Amino acid sequence: MNEFGRLGAYLALFSEIAITLLVTTLVGVLAGYWLDQTLATLPIFVVVGLLLGFGGGGYGVYKLITRFLAQYE
Amino acid sequence: MTASNGESVSEDSAPERRMKEALGPELASDAVEASAAVAAGPSRGFIRPLLLAIAAIVVLQLVAFFVFPPYACEPGVTPCAPAHDPAQPFAFPGDAILANFEFPAPHAVIDLTPESPPSHDILTFDLTISSSLLTAWIVMALITALAFLLSRRVAVSPYRSQNALEYVYEGLANFATSLGGPGARRYVPIFVAFFLFILLSNWSGLLPFVGRTEQLRAPTSDVNVTIGLALVAFAMFHIEGVRALGFRGYFGKFFNLNGFKDGFGAGLIGLFVGVLEFLLEFVKPVTLSMRLFGNIYAGEIALGVISALTIFVIPVAMLGLEVLLNFMQALIFSVLALMFTLAAIERHDEHEQEEHGAVAHLPEGNIEPHIDQQAVTA
Numbered sequence: 001m002n003e004f005g006r007l008g009a010y011l012a013l014f015s016e017i018a019i020t021l022l023v024t025t026l027v028g029v030l031a032g033y034w035l036d037q038t039l040a041t042l043p044i045f046v047v048v049g050l051l052l053g054f055g056g057g058g059y060g061v062y063k064l065i066t067r068f069l070a071q072y073e
Numbered sequence: 074m075t076a077s078n079g080e081s082v083s084e085d086s087a088p089e090r091r092m093k094e095a096l097g098p099e100l101a102s103d104a105v106e107a108s109a110a111v112a113a114g115p116s117r118g119f120i121r122p123l124l125l126a127i128a129a130i131v132v133l134q135l136v137a138f139f140v141f142p143p144y145a146c147e148p149g150v151t152p153c154a155p156a157h158d159p160a161q162p163f164a165f166p167g168d169a170i171l172a173n174f175e176f177p178a179p180h181a182v183i184d185l186t187p188e189s190p191p192s193h194d195i196l197t198f199d200l201t202i203s204s205s206l207l208t209a210w211i212v213m214a215l216i217t218a219l220a221f222l223l224s225r226r227v228a229v230s231p232y233r234s235q236n237a238l239e240y241v242y243e244g245l246a247n248f249a250t251s252l253g254g255p256g257a258r259r260y261v262p263i264f265v266a267f268f269l270f271i272l273l274s275n276w277s278g279l280l281p282f283v284g285r286t287e288q289l290r291a292p293t294s295d296v297n298v299t300i301g302l303a304l305v306a307f308a309m310f311h312i313e314g315v316r317a318l319g320f321r322g323y324f325g326k327f328f329n330l331n332g333f334k335d336g337f338g339a340g341l342i343g344l345f346v347g348v349l350e351f352l353l354e355f356v357k358p359v360t361l362s363m364r365l366f367g368n369i370y371a372g373e374i375a376l377g378v379i380s381a382l383t384i385f386v387i388p389v390a391m392l393g394l395e396v397l398l399n400f401m402q403a404l405i406f407s408v409l410a411l412m413f414t415l416a417a418i419e420r421h422d423e424h425e426q427e428e429h430g431a432v433a434h435l436p437e438g439n440i441e442p443h444i445d446q447q448a449v450t451a
Contacts, residue, residue: 005251011401012408019360024353059346060353067416 013068020064021057028053130389134380137281143381146171166382173284173377177370179203179295180287204288205295212273212292241269252408253415260414263309268407271302271365275399278373279392293402294370296362303362306410310357314417322420327351357413361406368402 032049036042145161146153146168153171163169181201192199223238245268246261253260271293277283278291292298314323327350332343372395380388 005248008248008404008408009252009412012405012412015364015405016360016409019364020353020356023356023359023363027356056349056353057356059349060356063350063353 009068013064016064017061020060021054024057024060025050025053028056127389130392133281134388137285141282141285143169143172169381170378173374173381175290175374177296179205179290179297182207182288203295203297204290205292205298208277208283208289209274209292209298211289212270212277216269216273249411253411256418257411257415260313260411264407264411267302267306267410268403271406272400272403274298275369275403276396278369279376279395279399284373284377291369291373293365294373296366296370299362299366299369300358302365302406303358306361306406306413307358309410310354310413310417313414317418318420323417326420327354361409365402365406368398372398 028049028051029046030049031053032045032047033042035045035049039045143163144155145163147155153168153174180203181199182204183202185200185202189199220238223234225234226232227235242265245265246258249257249261249264257264274292277289278294283289283291293302311323317323318326327347329343329347330340333340376388376391376395379391
């Protein structure tokens with residue numbers, strides 16, 4: 001891969017890492033908030049959703065990085 | 074120096090004379106020109122075009138300032154509408170900032186359902202020809218017209234128009250194959266289509282009249298357009314995955330029951346991980362659309378506010394920054410669409426072998442061995 005291609009790949013990867021963590025955490029929190037509103041258990045499911053969302057996002061980022069390293073390094 | 078018949082003759086230097094004696098007059102003149110070009114070094118002619126571009130941007134800003142002058146905001150209207158009373162004073166900087174705010178929802182140029190009033194819900198379905206849709210059609214027409222016109226005279230020895238088209242297409246194709254290897258060549262057309270459409274859509278928002286007229290708006294500053302692009306990419310990932318691996322092979326990557334051979338616990342963990350990966354697939358269109366929308370929408374507003382608050386140097390620098398950032402966003406979207414498609418078509422066992430290092434990595438994504446290795450093994 002030439003330098004410009006490598007730069008483009010890195011740019012895309014870093015951008016995707018940040019926004020994946022953000023989106024998954026946000027989805028978890030919103031889902032937890034909705035459950036709390038339904039079951040009147042605020043803030044239990046908000047916290048659970050935050051942790052699950054963050055964990056899921058972290059796993060997604062891990063898969064992204066390992067796939068990237070395997071393919072481009 | 075003058076010749077015997079009185080005509081002036083240019084003097085050759087000693088190296089040039091020796092070259093002419095060795096190569097003959099025709100080849101020697103080419104060699105002399107080539108060596109002179111190498112000795113002269115790279116051309117430094119970028120400063121003058123840059124200064125001309127800056128001057129053109131400043132002139133354009135001034136023209137836009139006089140053609141679309143700043144207006145006072147009508148009190149009580151959010152974010153800002155031109156005041157009905159022409160005598161109302163322009164309150165700087167408040168009115169200048171507010172006038173550049175735009176709602177995420179685009180302005181309806183032609184309302185196809187005038188009987189239904191506009192909704193203020195987040196998710197609403199209302200048939201309109203919006204400003205962003207109109208600009209998207211203009212961008213699509215421009216790309217199609219350029220591709221059509223530049224490809225009319227196709228020859229082995231290309232004309233300038235064909236050369237320009239080939240330069241753009243082959244540059245992007247080489248970039249795509251440098252990222253994804255030879256397997257990416259199949260997806261070069263969609264990569265180029267995504268890149269060109271998003272790039273021109275992003276840059277269209279930087280033209281002064283697009284920012285100041287209600288009927289035109291950068292298509293990618295509208296979340297509807299970016300979600301549409303992301304959904305097209307999302308459909309491509311899964312359709313190409315199913316085409317390459319079959320329905321069972323593709324969805325077997327997510328819902329993998331082979332782990333149960335190693336025990337119930339291992340199988341359950343494998344299944345859980347697969348389900349998690351399947352759910353993470355639905356994060357991809359969200360990230361693709363929101364990243365592009367957020368960057369372009371916020372960039373437009375920031376550029377408008379900066380241009381309204383200052384006139385000369387800072388808007389030019391901001392415009393230059395926005396040109397670069399918009400280019401990067403177009404590149405990121407198309408690169409990720411390509412990378413996710415290539416990831417979707419790879420087999421689960423290929424991916425595991427790469428993770429565990431079982432597959433030898435060939436340099437730069439090529440399928441042929443490196444030349445040095447060939448020499449060694451010969």
